[in-house]
Amino acid sequence: MDEITGRYTNIDDVRIYFESCGSGSPVLLIHTAGRDNRQWHGVMELLAPHYRVFAPDLPGHGKSWPLTGNACLQDAHAIADWLHRFASSVIREKYAVMGCSLGGNLTLLMAASYDEVHAAIALEGADYTPTFPEVALDLMTHPQISLMHYNMDFSMSLVGDEATAAGRSFSEWGVLSLVPAAQQGDLRAYTRCDIRNLMTRVRCPVLIVRGTADWLVSQEMVEATRGRLVNARVAKLELLPGIGHFPHLEDPGRVAQLALDFLAESY
Amino acid sequence: MDIAGPEYWQAVVRSANTDPALGAKAMYLEALTLTFQIGETLRVIEFHRGRVDLLSGAPLRGTTLRITGPPDEWRRLMSGEIPYAMAVNVMHGRLHLQGDIIAAAWATPALWELFRTAVRVYEKDVTHG
Numbered sequence: 001m002d003e004i005t006g007r008y009t010n011i012d013d014v015r016i017y018f019e020s021c022g023s024g025s026p027v028l029l030i031h032t033a034g035r036d037n038r039q040w041h042g043v044m045e046l047l048a049p050h051y052r053v054f055a056p057d058l059p060g061h062g063k064s065w066p067l068t069g070n071a072c073l074q075d076a077h078a079i080a081d082w083l084h085r086f087a088s089s090v091i092r093e094k095y096a097v098m099g100c101s102l103g104g105n106l107t108l109l110m111a112a113s114y115d116e117v118h119a120a121i122a123l124e125g126a127d128y129t130p131t132f133p134e135v136a137l138d139l140m141t142h143p144q145i146s147l148m149h150y151n152m153d154f155s156m157s158l159v160g161d162e163a164t165a166a167g168r169s170f171s172e173w174g175v176l177s178l179v180p181a182a183q184q185g186d187l188r189a190y191t192r193c194d195i196r197n198l199m200t201r202v203r204c205p206v207l208i209v210r211g212t213a214d215w216l217v218s219q220e221m222v223e224a225t226r227g228r229l230v231n232a233r234v235a236k237l238e239l240l241p242g243i244g245h246f247p248h249l250e251d252p253g254r255v256a257q258l259a260l261d262f263l264a265e266s267y
Numbered sequence: 268m269d270i271a272g273p274e275y276w277q278a279v280v281r282s283a284n285t286d287p288a289l290g291a292k293a294m295y296l297e298a299l300t301l302t303f304q305i306g307e308t309l310r311v312i313e314f315h316r317g318r319v320d321l322l323s324g325a326p327l328r329g330t331t332l333r334i335t336g337p338p339d340e341w342r343r344l345m346s347g348e349i350p351y352a353m354a355v356n357v358m359h360g361r362l363h364l365q366g367d368i369i370a371a372a373w374a375t376p377a378l379w380e381l382f383r384t385a386v387r388v389y390e391k392d393v394t395h396g
Contacts, residue, residue: 144369
């Protein structure tokens with residue numbers, strides 16, 4: 001099995017941690033809001049015999065340093081630009097992108113914005129996700145709020161019944177180890193994300209994957225998104241029965257197989 | 268099943284007070300009162316030191332938090348069709364929170380347990396008539 005290795009690089013003079021493995025054409029992986037690249041380990045190991053995969057921790061997440069002033073990015077366009085700079089520095093050739101939730105939205109945004117994106121796989125990704133009120137986001141860094149307790153039941157309600165025990169357990173650990181500023185910045189980016197008018201710019205093949213047990217990203221949201229991908233070479237939608245909001249974590253085997261099949265057609 | 272009726276809420280509270288998970292999550296809540304407005308019907312509960320009580324009538328000074336919404340959305344929550352987070356989600360739900368939002372955040376884990384209990388009571392009633 002290909003070994004996952006971790007390294008640091010500097011992006012905008014900030015030390016950024018990323019993991020990589022495998023050989024072949026590159027694939028960039030984007031974690032969900034407030035979490036880190038460990039979410040992708042299961043998928044990385046399954047893609048590695050065929051692709052060279054890169055999974056960064058966004059600034060202030062996992063083992064990446066925060067931005068100046070202990071800040072995290074808070075805007076989808078700013079995060080997509082940052083990921084583009086990361087890919088330009090570390091990958092340095094055309095690549096496929098796969099992300100989940102906020103990472104799924106960012107996958108669509110990167111496909112609309114950068115010619116280097118060769119194919120896009122958006123797990124639980126949509127182009128319009130106004131799902132959190134500003135007051136709930138403000139509370140995430142309030143001194144009287146314990147985010148892990150406030151967020152736990154919400155997050156776990158997003159995990160499907162078909163999730164593996166390991167996936168469910170690590171989802172829980174993800175909540176227990178949240179950095180409030182990171183979660184707040186990501187969910188600000190997520191809830192303010194409205195990239196509907198950019199979807200016509202997407203030319204590369206796109207696969208949207210939705211777990212049917214995800215109540216946050218509804219079937220209507222992903223179908224509407226797919227409907228706006230009118231210029232994409234391919235715009236497929238795959239459903240994962242019984243899987244929730246974190247398919248790469250809940251069932252890495254099925255996600256990896258979908259990605260392998262789709263990328264084989266796209267490269 | 269009348270999900271706004273006093274018999275249902277009395278059964279929920281009885282069951283909740285035998286639930287150690289709810290007891291733990293409500294342990295340090297002190298006289299935290301909530302109004303559930305189910306259509307036009309009001310049910311008032313209080314979390315206090317690990318217990319939950321159903322109050323008769325609204326406290327004169329009002330309650331800490333109020334959750335309002337139409338009966339059919341409450342029924343979707345009580346039947347287990349949707350989780351609490353979805354019921355109060357700004358995009359997907361039709362229940363609304365008003366009041367002390369910090370207290371609401373403190374009460375959130377206990378509220379989840381209370382609604383899980385409510386679903387169990389609902390299912391038991393549906394199963395056994």
